[in-house]
Amino acid sequence: METISDYKNTKAVYLQSLGAAQTVTGSKHLLKTPGLNILIDCGLFQGIKSLRQKNWDKLPVDVASIDAMILTHAHLDHCGYIPLLIKNGYKGKIYMSPPTRDLTELILRDSAKLQEEDAEKANRHGYSKHHPALPLYTTADVENALPHFVTINTGKPYSLNTHISFQLYVAGHIPGACSVAISCYGKAIVFSGDIGRYHSELLPAPTHPAKADMVVMESTYGDRLHEKGDTMQQMAFMVNETIFNKGNIIIPCFAVGRAQDVMHILYKLKQQKLIPAAIPVFLDSPMASSASKVLLRYPEWITISQKECEQMFSGVTINQDYDGTERIIRQKGSKIILAASGMLTGGRVLEYLKHYIGDQRNTILIIGYQAEGTRGRALLNHAHEIKIHGLFLPVKAQVKEIGDLSAHADQAELMTWLKAFAPAPANVFLVHGEPGAQEVLRVKINSEMHLDACILKQDEAVWLFDVDEPASTSV
The missing domain is CATH 3.60.15.10 (Ribonuclease Z/Hydroxyacylglutathione hydrolase-like)
Structure with a gap:
C-alpha cells in the first residue's frame, strides 16, 4: 500500500x-x-x-x-x-x-x-x-x-x-x-x-x-472465541454461590447495552426460579436508567416485547445519587449491584469496589471487553491489588468472568x-x-x-x- x-x-x-x-x-x-x-x-x-x-x-x-x-x-x-x-x-x-x-x-x-x-x-x-x-x-x-x-x-x-x-x-x-x-x-x-x-x-x-x-x-x-455455555446457568450458579457465602455480587457494566442485557437475564432467572426472587437488584447508574428508557422509545431496535421490557425494569431498584450509593453499601444482606463503568475506569462502581473488593465472600463479575491498562483487565489478570483514588486496595473478592455476554x-x-x-x-x-x-x-x-x-x-x-x-x- x-x-x-x-x-x-x-x-x-x-x-x-x-x-x-x-x-x-x-x-x-x-x-x-x-x-x-x-x-x-x-x-x-x-x-x-x-x-x-x-x-x-x-x-x-x-x-x-x-x-x-x-x-x-x-x-x-x-x-x-x-x-x-x-x-x-x-x-x-x-x-x-x-x-x-x-x-x-x-x-x-x-x-x-x-x-x-x-x-x-x-x-x-x-x-x-x-x-x-x-x-x-x-x-x-x-x-x-x-x-x-x-x-x-x-x-x-x-x-x-x-x-x-x-x-x-x-x-x-x-x-x-x-x-x-x-x-x-x-x-x-x-x-x-x-x-x-x-x-x-x-x-x-x-x-x-x-x-x-x-x-x-x-x-x-x-x-x-467466546466461551460457549449456558449463560443463564452460569449466572445462576455465581449468584447462588455468592448468596450462600453471604456475599454481594458486583457487576461492572457499560450503561448502554450490557446493563440492559444483564437486567434481562436476571429477570428471566427470577421468573424461572433459578435465583431467589427476593434478592435485591440495584442499578446504580443514572445514565443506564435513562438508556434503558431509550429501549422503550425504539421498540423496533430490540427483539423482546415492550411489555417484557417494562417488566424487567420493574424488578430493579434504580439509584440516582451518591447518597443512595452509600445506603446500598450499608444495606445488610446479599444483593446484586450493576454499576458503570464497564472497564472500571471510573464511575459509581469504584465506590463499591472500595468497600467490597477486600472481602472474599463477594463476587466481582466481569462481562465485557477490558482494555489494556484498565482495572478490569488487571482483575482478569489476577492482580493482587488495584489502585482507586490514590489508594492501593488488596483484591480478596472472587473475580469471575462470563465471556459469552460480550x-x-x-x-x-x-x-x-x-x-x-x-x-x-x-x-x-x-x-x-x-x-x-x-x-x-x-x-x-x-x-x-x-x-x-x-x-x-x-x-x-x-x-x-x-x-x-x-x-x-x-x-
Whole structure:
C-alpha cells in the first residue's frame, strides 16, 4: 500500500485512522476524497495512561477540513471526542441513527459531568500532578455539540454530494449501533463499526450490504472465541454461590447495552426460579436508567416485547445519587449491584469496589471487553491489588468472568460477518483491536478467504483508488 506521503494525488481517495489503529479505543477513521473529507466515529482513547493522554493531543489533520461525520454508535470510545471536535473547529453535521442520537447525548453529558467531578475531586484532595486539574471538556462543550446531530434511518441511502452517499445497516452491538456503507465514486466502502453477536439477549443480528469493494473492520476479539455455555446457568450458579457465602455480587457494566442485557437475564432467572426472587437488584447508574428508557422509545431496535421490557425494569431498584450509593453499601444482606463503568475506569462502581473488593465472600463479575491498562483487565489478570483514588486496595473478592455476554463478535462471528459479502471485498483493513488479536485475524482472513487484509497504523494515510470524475463538494 502507498501512503499519502509518497502518493500525493488530489484525484484519489485515501483512508487515515486517527484512532483505534493497533489499539481498541479512540475510533476515528477519516475518508479523504477529492470533494469531501468524511470522519467515521470520533471516540476517546481509554485504558493505559499513554493512550488516555492522546485525548489531549491535537489531531494530525485540520479539523476545519472535515466536511461530514458519521457516528456508528454511542459508546464513549466511538463518540466521546465529539465535543472537542466541535470546540476545535468542526462546523459540519454529525449523522447517526435515532437511538444513537439519544444515547450519545446521555453518554456525552455523563462523560462531561464525570470529568468535571473528577477534576474537582482531584483539586480538593490534591492527588493530581496538574495544578489545577481540568476536565477534558465541559457540559457546555457538550451542549454546543448537540445542534450538529442529524438522525438517519437504516435502509435508506443519504446523499452527501453527486458522487458520495451512505447507508446505515444494523450492527447488533448496542441499540442503535450501525455499520456504514459509503458509495464513493462508484466504489462501495463498508465501515463495520462494532460488530455485535448473532444470538443476543435483546438485539437483532448484525447486517450489511451484499457487496463491498473495501471493508474497514473491527477486530476486538480477532484472536479468540467466546466461551460457549449456558449463560443463564452460569449466572445462576455465581449468584447462588455468592448468596450462600453471604456475599454481594458486583457487576461492572457499560450503561448502554450490557446493563440492559444483564437486567434481562436476571429477570428471566427470577421468573424461572433459578435465583431467589427476593434478592435485591440495584442499578446504580443514572445514565443506564435513562438508556434503558431509550429501549422503550425504539421498540423496533430490540427483539423482546415492550411489555417484557417494562417488566424487567420493574424488578430493579434504580439509584440516582451518591447518597443512595452509600445506603446500598450499608444495606445488610446479599444483593446484586450493576454499576458503570464497564472497564472500571471510573464511575459509581469504584465506590463499591472500595468497600467490597477486600472481602472474599463477594463476587466481582466481569462481562465485557477490558482494555489494556484498565482495572478490569488487571482483575482478569489476577492482580493482587488495584489502585482507586490514590489508594492501593488488596483484591480478596472472587473475580469471575462470563465471556459469552460480550457485546462484540468473536473470531468465528467476525469471519461469518465478512464471508457474507458476495463477492468478497478486494481489501480488508483491520482496526479497533490490539496488535496480537489483529495479526491472528489478518492471517486467518488471508489464509481462509485469500483476501488482502492489512492492519492500519495510527495516522498513516493509505491510498485506496484514483478518481476520474471531477470533484463535487456539496454536503
